[in-house]
Amino acid sequence: MENIWHHRKVAETAAKGCMVCYKPSSSVLITPDSKDFFYICPSHLKDRNFALPTDDEAKAIAERKKKEELDREIEAVKKEYEEKMKKKQQKKDKSKDRDKDAKDKDKEDKKPDKEEQERDDKIKALTDKADASSTAKSGVDDGPRVFQLQKHFYNQRLEKMRNAEAAKRARERMRNPQLFPSVPSGNP
Template identity: 85%
Template sequence: MENIWHHRRVAETAAKGCMVCYKPSASVLITPDSKDFFYICPSHLKDRNFALPTDDEAKAIADRKKKEDLDREIAAVKKEFDEKMKKKQQQKKDKAKDKDTKDKDKDDKDEKERDDKIKALTDKADSSSASKTGTDDGPRVFQLQKHFYNMRLEKMRNAEAAKRQRERLRNPSLFPSVPSGNP
């Protein structure tokens, strides 16, 4: 069994005790082949001494956060520019024609500045690698630390041994027969 675990969420009504702290948790780590799973708190997933996210997942999350930050910045710049434009249009109505020509020059400068800012931010966003969309903020693929991984392997071995023992006990030929001769 590989040491690769996928993070999944279950319904809050199906939450069970965390493997570490026994608090109810709706987060589950499961192997890709669905042979083993256990419930774990999201706070334990952030602990480097418990599990490490795979490199691809960590990069994807970092890229997603950068892209979201850039998108927020772009939206703020656009909003700021739109507010400036509304104020300037209001001023245009109030001022005389001679001042209108000066405002147009300023508007052109502001518009160029806005376009330059937006272009720089979009270039920055495009340069970052494409990230996949997801609802979780954390990574989705983990590798357990050696100690915890060995605990899971030992638990699986014990379960298999118990199953074999139950099968053997169901077999009547396992037990000795009653003596048939006189004592």
């Protein structure tokens, strides 16, 4: 059995005792072939002495965090632009001079175009950064999903599986009547 464990969540009503501390937990570590699983607290998954995330998962988490930061920057630029546009609109509405020259109107029309272009350039630069540096999926849980157990805990799981298999073989032997000694057929 390979030392790769996938983190899954179960319903809160199906929570069972954690393997380490016996507190009810809805987090489960399961092997890819679904042969072995156990319930574990999310706090134990963060403990480096219990399990380590695989390299691919660690990279994916870092990329996901970068993408979130870039998304926040993009939102900030958009909000900043909207606020500027609102202020300009308020200034326009407040001005009572409606008889401006055509030149003044042209100058006012050109200024928002420049600002829009600047905003679009900023957003485009940030989205290009996000696309280049991140291919992680959004909407995924915050922690890693694939782990490797530390040697001691992994050996403990292997021994538990061996003991369960030995008990199963013993039960099968007990069901077979040919394994028991037969009644003596000779005279005493």
